[in-house]
Amino acid sequence: MHTMFQLLAADAPAQLLPARQLMAFTLASHIILVPLGVALPFITLLMHYRGIRRDDPTALLLARRWSAVMAVQFAVGVVTGTVLSFEFGLLWPGLMGKWGDVFGIGFGVEAWAFFLEAVLIAIYLYGWRRLKPRTHFLLGLPLPAAALMGAFGILAANSWMNTPRGFTLDSAGNPVDVNIWKAVFTPMFGPQYWHFVVAMVLTAGYVVAGVYAVGWLRGRRDHYHRLGFTVPFTVAAVATPIQLFLGDSIARQVFHKQPVKFAALEIVWETDTHVPEYLFGRLHPDGTVSGGIKVPQLDSILAGFSPDTKVIGLSSVPESDRPNATQATIAHWAFDLMAVIGSVLVLLALWYALVWWRRRRLPESKWFWRSAACAGVASVVAVECGWVATEVGRQPWIVYQNMRVAEAVTATRSTTLWIMFGLVIVVYVFVFGAFLAVLLKMRTRWRLADAQEGAGRPVEPPEADTPYGPRSSVASASRDGSP
Amino acid sequence: MTADVIAFVLLLAVTAYTCAGGTDYGAGFWDLTAGGTERGKRPRWLIDHAMAPVWEVNNVWLIFIFVIMWTGFPVFFQTVFSAMWVPLALAAVGMVLRGAGFAFRKASQRIAGRRLFGTLFAVSSLLTPFFLGAAVGGIASGRVALGTEASAKAWSNPTSLMFGLLAIATTAFLGAVFLSGDARRFDAPDLVDHFRGRALASLAVVAVLAVVALFVTRTDAPHIWHGLTHGVGLGFVLLAAAATFATAWLLLRPPGTWVRVTAVGVVAAAVLAWGMAQRPYLIPTSLTVADAAGAPSTLTWLVFVTLVSLVIVAPAVFLLYWLDTHGELESLTDTDLRRRGGAAGPGEGADGA
Numbered sequence: 001m002h003t004m005f006q007l008l009a010a011d012a013p014a015q016l017l018p019a020r021q022l023m024a025f026t027l028a029s030h031i032i033l034v035p036l037g038v039a040l041p042f043i044t045l046l047m048h049y050r051g052i053r054r055d056d057p058t059a060l061l062l063a064r065r066w067s068a069v070m071a072v073q074f075a076v077g078v079v080t081g082t083v084l085s086f087e088f089g090l091l092w093p094g095l096m097g098k099w100g101d102v103f104g105i106g107f108g109v110e111a112w113a114f115f116l117e118a119v120l121i122a123i124y125l126y127g128w129r130r131l132k133p134r135t136h137f138l139l140g141l142p143l144p145a146a147a148l149m150g151a152f153g154i155l156a157a158n159s160w161m162n163t164p165r166g167f168t169l170d171s172a173g174n175p176v177d178v179n180i181w182k183a184v185f186t187p188m189f190g191p192q193y194w195h196f197v198v199a200m201v202l203t204a205g206y207v208v209a210g211v212y213a214v215g216w217l218r219g220r221r222d223h224y225h226r227l228g229f230t231v232p233f234t235v236a237a238v239a240t241p242i243q244l245f246l247g248d249s250i251a252r253q254v255f256h257k258q259p260v261k262f263a264a265l266e267i268v269w270e271t272d273t274h275v276p277e278y279l280f281g282r283l284h285p286d287g288t289v290s291g292g293i294k295v296p297q298l299d300s301i302l303a304g305f306s307p308d309t310k311v312i313g314l315s316s317v318p319e320s321d322r323p324n325a326t327q328a329t330i331a332h333w334a335f336d337l338m339a340v341i342g343s344v345l346v347l348l349a350l351w352y353a354l355v356w357w358r359r360r361r362l363p364e365s366k367w368f369w370r371s372a373a374c375a376g377v378a379s380v381v382a383v384e385c386g387w388v389a390t391e392v393g394r395q396p397w398i399v400y401q402n403m404r405v406a407e408a409v410t411a412t413r414s415t416t417l418w419i420m421f422g423l424v425i426v427v428y429v430f431v432f433g434a435f436l437a438v439l440l441k442m443r444t445r446w447r448l449a450d451a452q453e454g455a456g457r458p459v460e461p462p463e464a465d466t467p468y469g470p471r472s473s474v475a476s477a478s479r480d481g482s483p
Numbered sequence: 484m485t486a487d488v489i490a491f492v493l494l495l496a497v498t499a500y501t502c503a504g505g506t507d508y509g510a511g512f513w514d515l516t517a518g519g520t521e522r523g524k525r526p527r528w529l530i531d532h533a534m535a536p537v538w539e540v541n542n543v544w545l546i547f548i549f550v551i552m553w554t555g556f557p558v559f560f561q562t563v564f565s566a567m568w569v570p571l572a573l574a575a576v577g578m579v580l581r582g583a584g585f586a587f588r589k590a591s592q593r594i595a596g597r598r599l600f601g602t603l604f605a606v607s608s609l610l611t612p613f614f615l616g617a618a619v620g621g622i623a624s625g626r627v628a629l630g631t632e633a634s635a636k637a638w639s640n641p642t643s644l645m646f647g648l649l650a651i652a653t654t655a656f657l658g659a660v661f662l663s664g665d666a667r668r669f670d671a672p673d674l675v676d677h678f679r680g681r682a683l684a685s686l687a688v689v690a691v692l693a694v695v696a697l698f699v700t701r702t703d704a705p706h707i708w709h710g711l712t713h714g715v716g717l718g719f720v721l722l723a724a725a726a727t728f729a730t731a732w733l734l735l736r737p738p739g740t741w742v743r744v745t746a747v748g749v750v751a752a753a754v755l756a757w758g759m760a761q762r763p764y765l766i767p768t769s770l771t772v773a774d775a776a777g778a779p780s781t782l783t784w785l786v787f788v789t790l791v792s793l794v795i796v797a798p799a800v801f802l803l804y805w806l807d808t809h810g811e812l813e814s815l816t817d818t819d820l821r822r823r824g825g826a827a828g829p830g831e832g833a834d835g836a
């Protein structure tokens with residue numbers, strides 16, 4: 001409770017807390033699906049290409065099954081994303097009313113991208129049976145580009161909130177002389193965009209590979225599992241070291257462009273040189289730090305390659321203009337956790353690369369496979385942490401140094417918002433629970449089908465599935481229970 | 484000037500969403516009323532197959548509307564979302580349940596699960612358009628203005644009620660017309676007539692509601708009433724009426740393709756009539772297009788965004804609808820997802836490359 005209290009300034013309107021919780025909850029839920037939305041088509045197309053190229057039916061089967069997963073995942077991504085668009089108006093009317101014409105255009109690009117993505121995904125998913133294989137594959141090819149374009153729009157908006165540009169304020173404090181180009185390509189845009197894209201590729205890769213790593217650990221070591229693991233894992237392993245590099249450069253960009261946020265991420269209190277780096281640890285309102293591992297000089301070195309680098313501290317701005325101690329600690333933990341996960345993933349990727357380079361085969365150690373199975377979850381955690389660092393580190397500003405979160409929030413009564421929040425939690429728990437159940441069910445069904453085929457038992461004839469009525473396999477699917 | 488162009492683009496996007504999204508919601512309406520598990524099996528099967536490839540695209544129109552609203556007319560967006568809090572929040576929840584319900588129903592195989600997801604999908608297909616319609620009704624009757632706080636009055640009033648009901652009836656009408664056409668494509672002659680009858684019935688309901696709504700606006704939304712009975716607004720009203728008669732006539736004749744065109748004509752003309760009647764206001768009679776317009780350079784960019792959409796998105800959407808109506812899109816069956824099952828399907832062929 002103390003923490004809850006600490007999250008808000010004393011004079012904040014009552015509806016601010018539920019509004020923020022609602023926004024954070026829905027965004028954090030949506031973002032779980034985004035890596036798959038952005039990068040699964042790419043990975044699936046790679047597999048598809050391999051299938052066509054080497055005439056490998058297993059690769060084609062994997063691509064088809066992944067696209068069946070994509071169908072469900074895309075649907076949930078679309079609806080949770082639509083909720084976010086509503087929330088811009090429902091929760092932050094002040095933000096959109098004042099700044100909509102400055103930074104809203106990025107979402108216009110996003111709208112094209114969603115149109116294209118929805119069209120192309122539909123064609124790809126439903127084109128397997130009737131389209132010519134070559135046409136089908138070629139129509140799927142622009143999908144990754146559409147996904148990149150969608151990310152462009154969203155990241156342009158978010159990086160604008162971090163480093164707002166492209167307008168001047170008139171005497172009443174309203175933005176005039178809008179320059180869209182500058183508003184889109186803000187200083188944080190480049191670093192955020194590339195860091196984000198690589199994060200998506202890496203996360204999708206580890207998540208998909210993780211499924212087959214589990215199968216491998218359970219003794220399923222056939223061509224199917226090998227392929228299902230190798231392709232996504234290789235993609236992710238290539239992306240991981242790049243991400244470390246990009247993470248380092250985005251951190252330096254934050255240091256230069258959002259110094260107060262950087263101070264929060266690194267819990268630096270006094271502006272100073274020779275600043276130590278804290279791994280985890282906790283910042284107190286009086287500026288002291290308890291717990292954590294202290295590495296002398298390191299923070300200055302990381303920020304400017306020399307211990308003499310001066311790092312701005314939180315106490316350099318008035319208390320009302322910076323995140324409070326609790327918020328800084330949250331952002332700091334999120335940031336550290338992300339960096340730790342990123343570094344561990346690099347080690348995993350190196351392990352894989354070394355074994356491949358020396359022996360031309362997959363690693364045999366159980367520990368490799370166990371780690372690979374966890375890598376997917378870890379990278380989703382890293383993605384969540386990254387956003388918490390970005391968003392909480394920006395407090396109390398919704399538009400950095402231009403508009404406070406409290407000025408943007410809706411006037412709707414806090415009771416209404418809390419009720420809505422409760423309703424949304426119920427709905428989302430149900431939707432995500434059902435999503436998971438559907439995926440597990442699919443897996444079980446496929447596994448059963450594979451086992452039957454392997455044993456040479458006949459499966460139902462294809463005619464049974466068409467043309468009308470619920471699928472004939474209703475009976476056979478409800479027979480199996482456990483995985 | 485640019486603001487007027489953007490306002491018109493906004494109106495066109497609303498029209499497109501009403502037609503495309505409406506067809507989609509309508510399918511949900513008929514899903515709800517299809518009857519018990521046995522009796523409703525075939526209509527539901529048709530609804531599943533007809534909707535699956537296109538529903539996400541149909542709903543992106545809404546995103547496009549929002550983007551134009553908050554980028555082109557930020558104050559308008561702010562006002563509407565502040566005042567219409569409850570209906571819009573409920574519409575958002577409805578959309579989640581609807582989309583998720585539909586996707587999960589297709590993917591799940593147990594009867595119990597299919598029933599649960601199907602019910603969610605169908606019920607929220609009814610509620611969502613109602614709330615959206617009610618919000619539009621509140622705008623049309625000028626019940627919101629800059630600074631209006633969320634209150635039930637804004638969206639529970641005669642015009643909102645009529646617009647909400649009209650929204651449901653319209654979606655049902657469009658859904659039935661399109662499903663009837665889809666039934667032909669999927670070779671299910673009995674369903675063609677099944678939905679043709681329903682299309683006629685719902686067209687009658689739409690016509691009655693529209694006339695009632697028109698007279699409700701007379702006292703409840705005088706600005707709209709004036710616009711609908713004069714000038715361009717009146718022209719579109721007459722066009723809608725003509726399209727209604729043409730649709731009724733086509734529905735009574737042997738099934739063909741043209742009925743889809745006239746059905747869309749009815750709805751599009753009606754939406755355009757409303758938009759024209761609102762001129763020069765975004766919210767009668769407190770917020771004009773000119774007052775709400777965002778920064779001039781942004782509006783110019785929005786024109787550009789719109790043009791690019793026309794150039795790249797329109798062909799893509801057209802291709803999708805074309806492939807869909809020509810039966811080129813078909814979902815993967817379990818057989819395709821089996822190890823060797825796909826060997827029977829063309830998806831497996833190695834066509835060089």
Ligand code: HDD
Pocket residue numbers: 162188191192193195196199200202203243244246247248250251254261338339340341342343345379380382383384385386387389390391393
């Ligand atoms: C798999 C995911 C993943 C991994 C391994 C990393 N990151 Fe990250 N990071 C993200 C996923 C992410 C993200 C979710 O994509 C964020 C959130 C906002 C953004 O643009 O990207 C992000 C944001 C983000 C920010 C905040 C930018 C801002 O506040 O505007 C910093 C400073 C870093 N990252 C730094 C790092 C460092 C030093 C890493 C060391 C390895 C690292 N990230 C690994």
Ligand code: HEM
Pocket residue numbers: 020021023024027028031092095154155157158161384387388391392394395397398405
């Ligand atoms: C997609 C991943 C994202 C996640 C997980 C995320 C997370 C969060 C969190 C945790 C908060 C609450 C901050 C607090 O309570 O202190 C928040 C607030 C917010 N975020 Fe983000 N964010 C994301 C991306 C974005 C993007 C792309 C935008 C807009 C373009 C955005 C806009 C906002 C707004 C408007 C708020 C409310 C104001 C605030 O508390 O700063 N977020 N988000």
Ligand code: HEM
Pocket residue numbers: 027030033034036037038073074076077078079080081082083084085114115117118147150151152154155539542543546
């Ligand atoms: C506040 C931030 C966000 C908003 C308002 C938002 C909005 C949306 C909307 C409206 C949709 C559905 C579009 C449709 O109807 O087709 C959607 C889906 C999607 N969003 Fe988000 N989104 C946000 C955060 C993010 C972020 C950070 C990303 C990263 C690129 C992202 C990527 C996607 C993708 C790829 C989809 C397509 C569905 C999928 O593949 O899962 N979103 N989002």
